[in-house]
Amino acid sequence: TQSTRPQRLLGAVQKNATRGQPHSVLKAIDQFCTHTEWAMNVGDEKGCILDSVVSEVNPATVLELGTYCGYSTVRIASLLPPHAKLITLEFNPDFAAIARQVIAWAGLEDKVQLVEGASGDWIPKMKEQFGITTFDFVFLDHWKDRYLPDTKLMEECGLLRKGTVLLADNVICPGTPDYLEYIRNSPRYKSQYFKSHLEYTKVEDGLEKSVFQG
Numbered sequence: 466t467q468s469t470r471p472q473r474l475l476g477a478v479q480k481n482a483t484r485g486q487p488h489s490v491l492k493a494i495d496q497f498c499t500h501t502e503w504a505m506n507v508g509d510e511k512g513c514i515l516d517s518v519v520s521e522v523n524p525a526t527v528l529e530l531g532t533y534c535g536y537s538t539v540r541i542a543s544l545l546p547p548h549a550k551l552i553t554l555e556f557n558p559d560f561a562a563i564a565r566q567v568i569a570w571a572g573l574e575d576k577v578q579l580v581e582g583a584s585g586d587w588i589p590k591m592k593e594q595f596g597i598t599t600f601d602f603v604f605l606d607h608w609k610d611r612y613l614p615d616t617k618l619m620e621e622c623g624l625l626r627k628g629t630v631l632l633a634d635n636v637i638c639p640g641t642p643d644y645l646e647y648i649r650n651s652p653r654y655k656s657q658y659f660k661s662h663l664e665y666t667k668v669e670d671g672l673e674k675s676v677f678q679g
């Protein structure tokens with residue numbers, strides 16, 4: 466039977482990366498996606514911007530919406546302080562199964578809680594299920610038409626505090642026009658655009674960083 470792209474990506478990690486070395490996992494995925502098969506990881510160019518924002522925030526609690534194969538999960542988790550918690554939500558069970566193995570290969574399973582299901586269902590349950598009060602950092606990288614409703618949902622559920630940083634991938638390609646319109650015009654956020662490119666391509670894309678003002 467045919468393998469899937471995520472399965473082939475995992476194979477490249479297991480073949481070319483060293484267990485317990487997150488950097489080698491990221492390198493193996495980026496090489497696979499550059500030379501063999503494109504895949505929707507945030508990639509190294511936008512990944513460097515992600516690294517700098519995560520390092521600046523130095524978050525104790527992180528929410529990632531959209532795990533896919535775990536590339537950005539590994540990228541973020543490798544920068545977190547010892548007792549920090551990263552919760553990542555993945556809708557597709559096949560993607561989640563691969564992501565668990567990629568995260569384990571990187572040796573970061575103790576920092577990561579991967580939850581399978583839809584963001585709209587899980588965001589209201591964050592406090593009771595995971596003992597979260599508020600998130601210090603949120604990486605939005607899931608269905609592009611869910612960025613705006615889920616941001617409003619996080620506000621309503623009291624999951625954001627003064628200073629919480631939201632970083633949104635793909636605000637140009639595939640694009641999140643309603644989210645950009647809202648977040649750039651809301652007095653409750655201070656936003657900044659980081660111009661970049663769609664992973665592994667020359668197509669324009671970018672990340673939008675927004676700080677909740679409380």
Ligand SMILES: Cc1cc(-c2n[nH]c(CCNC(=O)c3cc(-c4ccc(F)cc4)cc(O)c3O)n2)ccn1
Pocket residue numbers: 505506507530531532533554555556557560582583584585606607608609611634635638639663664
């Ligand atoms: C909890 C929860 C989770 C999800 C969820 N889980 N996993 C995802 C993946 C979402 N990501 C993308 O669709 C995506 C697409 C492209 C792309 C594709 C094709 C092109 F031609 C150009 C660009 C590029 C990217 O960088 C992307 O991130 N959503 C959904 C709902 N609830």
Ligand SMILES: [Mg+2]
Pocket residue numbers: 505506507606634635
């Ligand atoms: Mg993305």
